[in-house]
Amino acid sequence: MKSIVMKDIRKNYGKVEVVKGLDITVDSGEKLILLGPSGCGKSTILRMIAGLEDITSGELYLGGQKVNHLRSGERNVSMVFQNYALFPHMTVEDNITYGLRINKVNEDEISRRKTDVMKTLELSGLEKRKPRELSGGQRQRVALARAVAKQSCFLLLDEPLSNLDVQLREHARKELVRIHEKFGQTMVYVTHDQVEAMTVGDRIALFSEGKVQMLDTPQNVYNCPANVFTAKFIGSPSCNIIGAREKNGFVEVGNQVFSLSAQWAGCLRGKEDLCLGISPEQIELRETPRDNAIKGVVRYCENYGHKTSVFIENGGTELVASTEESRFGPGDVVYMTFPQDKIHFFDKKTGHNVGYPENIARSCENDSLYKRRIA
Amino acid sequence: MSPDTRREIFLHIVLLSVLCVLLFPLAFALSNSFKTLSDAYTSVGELIPARPTLENYIHVFSRLDIARITLNTLFIAVIAAVFKVATSVLSAYAFTAYEFKGKNILYFVIISTIFIPFNVTMLPNYLTISRMRLADTLLGVALPQLADATGIFLIRQSMKTIPKSIIEAAAMENKSRFGILRDIVIPLIRPAIMSVGIIFFINSWNEYVWPVLMLKSRSNFTLSLALQMYISSEGGTEFTVAMAVSVLTMLVPLGLYLVFQKFIISTFTSSGVK
Amino acid sequence: MKIGRDKRAFLYLAPSLAVFAAFMFWPLVRTFYLSFFSWNMVKPVKKFVGLANYASLLSSSLTYRILGNTTVYIIILLAVNFAAPYILSFVLSCAVKRGKGFYKSAYFMPSVVSLVVGSIVYTWILNPVSGPVALLLKHLGLSIPVWSKTDGIVIVVLSVITSWKIFGYNFIVILGGVSGVSEEVIEAALIDDVPLRRIFIDIVLPMSSATGVYLFVMTIVQGLQYVFTPIKVLTQGGPNYASSNLIYQSYHELFVVYRTGPGCALSILTLALFSLLLFLEFRFFEKKVYYES
Structure with a gap:
């Protein structure tokens, strides 16, 4: 129903191929982690799913529908960006509700969803604050709240915790899992942090140089690494x-x-x-x-x-x-x-x-x- | 074709139309400078002259002391550019590297002069230059141009980007503050200094107000003034010659721009963000 | 970068301060002073007239005509050199993938060319009888008026000539502000299916407002001064003051009819207008936190 299917997806920048033939199916409601060192193409893949980056070749299906030529806004995905991408001139509640208003969701529904996500993410009371008046952890939660309030089927996260310090990160990680349990979106999560990958993911797709090195559950990736790269990448x-x-x-x-x-x-x-x-x-x-x-x-x-x-x-x-x-x-x-x-x-x-x-x-x-x- | 591609093509058409409007006058001047006057009237639409001629340029070089005029323009522009760059670097350094009482107010006052229109200083400057017995001299044209705060602003912006640690490292080696300016700050912001200098040069090359106020005798004319001799609102009678002078006038700034465009554009890109 | 705290800073400042004192601050004071006198630049004696110069300016219908013209100039210059580049730079930075650098450097080319050249070339391009625009319009059964002799249109044409020069410059400055809006923020809006028009109004405009306000003010301040050149070269403020603006008019009073009193008073009036703009800009910066990094 809410699956993501990638068939031989490739991405070229000029002559450089950064994603080299990707075949992955993300099941409905699954949490798939795209893990890999920086520059391995994992963010590019996420951005292709989001429609922010053209797909050079291959087919992408969201919920069974081929979406290669759909604009980002038409794909019904929501995304949490690495630097949160909050609108700095808008208050917290405007940040959360702006997209809903533009898309003409009715006011009662908007306010219901707003109250709900703000409560869930412990943001109540911060409605009128501007992003610059928030701490890093609060900003991250606002970004997540905005993505969740959209109630789209697909939640994409691009290194969402990488700007938080260690203690906050642990808390935010748990919160993410909790949010996912509540809303059940199909989730694709990009990170270079193996701890996040192991703890958040249902499955991990480990990348290197635009190719999947291993795609399996965290346990298997740890216990039975498919190759030397995987063995060396996981574990510290x-x-x-x-x-x-x-x-x-x-x-x-x-x-x-x-x-x-x-x-x-x-x-x-x-x-x-x-x-x-x-x-x-x-x-x-x-x-x-x-x-x-x-x-x-x-x-x-x-x-x-x-x-x-x-x-x-x-x-x-x-x-x-x-x-x-x-x-x-x-x-x-x-x-x-x-x-x-x-x-x-x-x-x-x-x-x-x-x-x-x-x-x-x-x-x-x-x-x-x-x-x-x-x- | 995806809707995005179609939209992009449409936008390119818009952007290119704007470009044509902007560049047409340059092409028009160039083209007509190689036409005879009668051709210019009969084949207006012809951007590439069917029968190109050099007669306008020959006319310019034989009837007009173009070398002298160009040298006059060059002299003023070089003086203005060199002096303004030097004073701007020094002042910008004072405003960046030093702490002194009233610094912020002084900086504000100096930068605010960018908002003072030239008609406010026009008469007193004219009187001052006359009293200095510099009326109708090239120096008299250059002097009022020197009080310009844009250089101080642009160079200070660029000095502010130098990491503090680099300066501190130099200071720990017991370098004098002038030494730091000469050996570290200036080399680091050389591109900005260069482009500010070129911008000053081009502005002064194109300057019209002060030459028109100060200069009376033809032997002191600058390119702008020489060009003005060919103008009336109907276009004047020596139209193609005027186009040749126009081409010669814009040759130097355009050449400089084409060579240094990267620096010039990056200098202006950052100028709006205070 | 801060390494010292002392008065030696003034050694570095001295050359600039000297020229600013001689050719900026002293003239400013003197113009203000002269605006209270009646003089013709040659008479040995200046006659103190108090506020008479200002009073006569404020009671003269010509002043209001000039102010009206100035307003028209400001509106056209803002439309062509503020609004248009703002929108275009948004288009270029958000909706177009290829050719950004090319457009940037090509648009800037006219900005390095002398306005005297611009004026003379445009008189021919817009020549009502034999210019290319007239010929083109003739094919469509239209004609251009003798613009240099027609009220209203003369201001439009002079503004167009000036815009030709400042458009590229303004474009680059505002593009700097617009492309300072983080790409991620725009993408966040794109994912929510926000149409480009709304992205521009709701996100890019507020986030680039610091550069925007700066450019708004500079377009007026510089634009009115730049227009001086085509006015002086082509119409000398005519026909019957129809193309004169505050700046040209004060030149006219000072150097054409040699009435320094009203000329200086007009200059001070211009300065007052510009100071107001400057004040507004600083108020804006104080009040509104701006979001450019």
């Missing part, structure tokens, strides 16, 4: 990617080896050039030798209070491990183990995930949480 500190060779059920890491489970060994058979991926927080650190552990020397530690990142050198390779303990110091010898169900292997040339043994793969494919939410 980012995932360790080390050159590795599989030989007779053993993996060489630096100058040492550890043995793989039989399932892994079967899965990797015949695959030559590989990279091993392991998240820092999945590495188990010990001070004493143990079975199947790799020895390394601590070079440097970063203490975050609740956890410590330990940078470990091992035969020319550097790995980072996160631990809740802070007893390690430079020069310490440590022993690392890599849990078999937490490691990933990628093809060295293509960067693609080579797959998982069946016992692990099942958990990646069925993300019941997402299916339940969308159904």
